Amino acid sequence: MCAVNGSRKAAEIRKLVLDMIFHAGSGHIGGSLSAAEILVSLYYGTMRVDPTNPTWPERDRFILSKGHSVEVYYAVLADLGFFPREELDTFCQFGSRLIGHTNTKVPGVEHNTGSLGHGLSVGMGMALGAKRAHSLSRVFVLMGDGELTEGSVWEAAMAAAHYKLDNLTAIIDRNGLQISGPTENVMQLEPLADKWRAFGWHVTEVSGHDFDELVAALNAEKLGKPHLVLAKTTKGKGISFIENQAHWHHGVPSEEQYLQAKAELEAQWEEASGVGAGIRSN
Amino acid sequence: MEQAYEATRRAFSQTLLRLAKNNRHIVAMTSDSRGSVTLNAYAEELPEQYIEMGIAEQNLVSAASGLTSFGFVPFVCSPACFLSMRSIEQVKVDVAYSATNVKLIGISAGVSYGALGMSHHSLQDFAVMRAIPNLAIIAPCDAVQTEAVTEVIAAFQGPVYVRLGRNPVSQVYAPGTDCFQWGKAVELAVGNDVTIIATGEVVQAAVTAAKQLRQQGIKARVLNMHTIKPLDNEAVLRAARETRAIITVEEHSVMGGLGGAVAEVLGQHQPCPLRIMAIADEVTPSGSQSELLAHYGLDAAGITACVTGVAREAARDRAFK
Known part of the structure; x- marks a missing residue:
């Protein structure tokens, strides 16, 4: 058991994300920033993983279905020691294993993603595999809200409920924006929770930037059906001029913007360090 | 039989x-x-x-x-x-x-x-x-x-x-035959005039065609190219060196299948006369599998006719050289 200051950890992760994208001159900053607390809650407060043995058979599995938000994932894996933190400097460089979407060459990454709408299907297969193998491993899949228009998501939703996969938790980073604008303008998703319930899932709605709510939901008791955590988030969370701006989906900050963003994240880190609120991890 | x-x-x-x-x-x-x-x-x-x-x-x-x-x-x-x-x-x-x-x-x-x-x-x-x-x-x-x-x-x-x-x-093979080695084409008929490279269920028609061709005095080598990828490049190149022309036979579009794979190898390493027998790049007419295969010449009669023509052309081209 270890306790982590979630807010401080999220600020640290956001700083790593900002550095990676600024130095690479490439990346998907908006969705990485919105998912920071979700990733921290999963990796520091929920999942059983072993950075020294990434393929430990009894580990819990995580799939980043919104694979473009890979920066936040790599930052967390590096912070946990799955690979050296300095390697984050190679993000998107020629020959680096840290390519712009999740890649299994990186220790700790379970599956290659990048094309949206695959992750829940893969996770549903993993969860079914865990059941058939009588394994206690749990499976977590993080999806973006924009990707929910992919039909395969709903094929997977149907199958997961059919096979009563209560070892499967899907999380939606509900930041409300996709590359072209608000999700509801691009293609209406609401009433989203009702849709998942109708597909046979147990739905928990949380604030996606609240550790207590996230960790409680992610560790909820099994209910004989798959669990959807609908996490309301802010795209670009933590950097004032990036928040809630659709065009920052894959924007790259200028040097001036980088320095401002860095200062904002430093201030958040310091504030969180003073607060000292912890979350528990097993 | x-x-x-x-x-x-x-x-x-x-x-x-x-x-x-x-x-x-x-x-x-x-x-x-x-x-x-x-x-x-x-x-x-x-x-x-x-x-x-x-x-x-x-x-x-x-x-x-x-x-x-x-x-x-x-x-x-x-x-x-x-x-x-x-x-x-x-x-x-x-x-x-x-x-x-x-x-x-x-x-x-x-x-x-x-x-x-x-x-x-x-x-x-x-x-x-x-x-x-x-x-x-x-x-x-x-x-x-x-x-x-x-x-x-x-x-x-x-x-x-x-x-x-x-x-x-x-059946091409008798039960119990050791007939599959990963990536290695199987020579089903020996011949040095032309080579028929076939894959899948039209292999049988290629074997029958080779027998008919032999009666006409054309000795066709038949290769069962069961592995499309990785392709047995060596068998293709050997056929190009040792026989006068290659005819590929497949139940697939004429584009990008066995014929395409063979053409990629030949074109870059050992150019040789090639005929791709396959389904034309068009919406097929209505019909049963056997009717459609016959329509596109992918039965023994069609392969025999095609190979006869190719062998004749290859012999003529060689005579002029």
């Missing part, structure tokens, strides 16, 4: 059942295709090793890749027309790119659905699958070879696409 006829899909399902009884990691997955794959007996005997995914080929393929995370060896069994097109991106990303140990079994391939039409024909599967790195492609020619292929891929670690037929096909 008495000919035995058996569908390759049936040989596959019987072999898989035998293998799965001794390997609890093998799972068969279907897309409401249990009956058409002939997996009813398998599903009844081994319900814990059988997974129905409904008519949802994208989820089918991705879920299979997920199952490998717990050591399972999924055999994804679905009509080739849907498996190779509806779920091709899942094949690319979740199977080939992610290097998951998934076996893709496309049944009722080519024009074996006959008059059901273009939606059900699988004439692009070699072309699309070939362009994806880290994916082997195999097309057995009969039931005996299908059994051998099924055994080999079950033991192989990595992604494979196997293309099977629907209707009973005459």
Whole structure:
């Protein structure tokens, strides 16, 4: 058991994300920033993983279905020691294993993603595999809200409920924006929770930037059906001029913007360090 | 000679059942295709090793890749027309790119659905699958070879696409023949005039054609190119050096299949006269599998006629040199 200051950890992760994208001159900053607390809650407060043995058979599995938000994932894996933190400097460089979407060459990454709408299907297969193998491993899949228009998501939703996969938790980073604008303008998703319930899932709605709510939901008791955590988030969370701006989906900050963003994240880190609120991890 | 006829899909399902009884990691997955794959007996005997995914080929393929995370060896069994097109991106990303140990079994391939039409024909599967790195492609020619292929891929670690037929096909091989070596073409007839390279269920027609050609004094080498990828380049180049022309025969579009693969090798390393016998790049007329194959010259008579012409041209060209 270890306790982590979630807010401080999220600020640290956001700083790593900002550095990676600024130095690479490439990346998907908006969705990485919105998912920071979700990733921290999963990796520091929920999942059983072993950075020294990434393929430990009894580990819990995580799939980043919104694979473009890979920066936040790599930052967390590096912070946990799955690979050296300095390697984050190679993000998107020629020959680096840290390519712009999740890649299994990186220790700790379970599956290659990048094309949206695959992750829940893969996770549903993993969860079914865990059941058939009588394994206690749990499976977590993080999806973006924009990707929910992919039909395969709903094929997977149907199958997961059919096979009563209560070892499967899907999380939606509900930041409300996709590359072209608000999700509801691009293609209406609401009433989203009702849709998942109708597909046979147990739905928990949380604030996606609240550790207590996230960790409680992610560790909820099994209910004989798959669990959807609908996490309301802010795209670009933590950097004032990036928040809630659709065009920052894959924007790259200028040097001036980088320095401002860095200062904002430093201030958040310091504030969180003073607060000292912890979350528990097993 | 008495000919035995058996569908390759049936040989596959019987072999898989035998293998799965001794390997609890093998799972068969279907897309409401249990009956058409002939997996009813398998599903009844081994319900814990059988997974129905409904008519949802994208989820089918991705879920299979997920199952490998717990050591399972999924055999994804679905009509080739849907498996190779509806779920091709899942094949690319979740199977080939992610290097998951998934076996893709496309049944009722080519024009074996006959008059059901273009939606059900699988004439692009070699072309699309070939362009994806880290994916082997195999097309057995009969039931005996299908059994051998099924055994080999079950033991192989990595992604494979196997293309099977629907209707009973005459046996090229006697039962028990050692007829499948990964990536190695099998010489079914000896000859140094021309070479017929065939794959899948039209191999039998190529063998029959070679016998007819021999009566006309044309000695045709016949290669069973069961592995489309990795292609046996050496056998292709040897044929180009030792015979005067190459004729490829396949139940696939004329674009991007066996003929295309052979052309890529010849064009770059050993240019040689080549004729690609395949289904024309058009919407096929209505008809049964055998009617359609005959229409496109993919039966023994059509192959014999084509090879006769090619051999005559090759001999004439040589005489002028």
